[in-house]
């Protein structure tokens with residue numbers, strides 16, 4: 001065979017080989033997302049390094065089927081929710097999150113619980129909705145009192161991350177109106193957060209848009225939730241502070257062949273790649289009738305129905321997140337008083353609404369909003385305040401028929 005023929009053959013075969021590799025990478029990425037990490041030292045050193053203090057042993061434990069979590073139900077003291085975490089504003093003892101588990105011989109930082117208070121909201125036409133206002137508590141504190149700000153978070157769904165990543169930065173910035181120059185009551189601020197490579201960048205991921213890249217978000221998850229080090233968080237003891245000496249002194253899973261890390265860059269990249277390739281969850285064509293009401297009521301001012309992207313690798317073309325990825329002040333009821341690199345006290349990133357159709361069957365038992373307090377779409381709307389207060393009031397003023405149309409539309413996204 002001549003060298004030219006060999007080259008030709010290689011070129012012809014290369015795309016197929018690359019495709020097969022990609023398929024394999026996604027399988028491995030999925031397995032890593034579902035993998036139950038174990039405490040160090042274990043016989044399979046590639047799977048150890050959990051904790052010593054941690055919230056869950058796998059990504060999938062908090063994002064079941066790449067979906068969302070829920071808060072504690074409140075009627076069973078054993079129930080600490082699923083994918084539910086108490087974030088902290090950098091507590092000197094507890095760090096950035098309350099870890100509810102410890103490996104053998106290590107005390108958990110505490111247990112999380114919720115109590116719920118019913119509150120009625122009446123509409124001008126007599127319709128009544130019962131909201132449940134949460135009080136979240138941490139009991140059995142292992143290291144004395146918590147002194148930092150406390151914020152309850154439920155794991156959001158993690159489908160469509162590649163699509164969010166592919167939205168051009170300029171398109172997001174074009175929607176920002178931090179001074180509310182157009183006077184519509186809706187401002188919207190772009191998050192500027194530290195970029196993994198240095199400098200500042202647009203924040204897109206997380207409930208307060210505190211992460212510029214999927215790599216940074218996923219690295220934070222390994223570190224904070226599972227207690228494992230990555231190239232972006234090199235300490236093997238996760239969120240343990242200098243005061244938590246037993247945790248820091250415990251055996252860890254960092255290994256020389258992994259560059260002194262528990263999760264080397266290649267492993268992190270496989271998890272990122274798996275999430276990036278999961279298609280957005282809005283897999284049906286939404287019902288047309290309520291779309292105009294969605295805009296007229298003011299929902300679309302934040303829940304942007306569509307962006308064009310050139311380079312989205314799970315299909316290309318437009319994406320339909322129903323979010324502007326900007327931060328909005330949502331008023332005192334939703335405020336948590338915790339400042340992050342992205343959003344501050346009352347600010348939240350507009351929650352994407354794609355995929356609500358997957359939840360329609362569970363309406364009334366859902367866990368919407370950052371802490372999962374809303375059991376359905378209508379409850380979620382009624383908690384909107386701050387910049388979204390006008391839209392909420394317009395919704396309350398709609399006729400029953402129009403409200404039903406709008407709700408049907410939302411449940412079809």
Ligand code: HEC
Pocket residue numbers: 033055056057058059060061062063083084085153154155156157158161204205206207208209217218221222225226271275
């Ligand atoms: C203890 C539960 C828990 C575990 C374990 C967990 N997560 Fe999460 N995840 C959350 C919570 C809570 C949030 C929201 C955080 C916030 O407030 O920004 C989140 C947010 C995310 C987001 C951002 C989604 C968006 O819309 O911007 C991604 C991506 C993500 N997690 C990926 C992962 C990966 C990958 C792992 C495993 C390495 C993981 N998570 C493990 C609870 C968890």
Ligand code: HEC
Pocket residue numbers: 186297298299300301302303328330334348349350351352353367368369370371377380381384387388391392395410
């Ligand atoms: C000023 C911006 C803004 C406007 C206007 C707005 N929203 Fe939202 N919406 C948000 C933000 C921010 C969140 C996330 C709040 C949180 O997590 O606590 C959210 C969350 C939601 C959720 C919960 C989604 C989930 O997965 O948890 C629903 C449903 C929703 N909005 C529907 C609507 C509807 C319907 C309207 C119009 C009546 C509307 N929103 C108007 C900003 C807005």
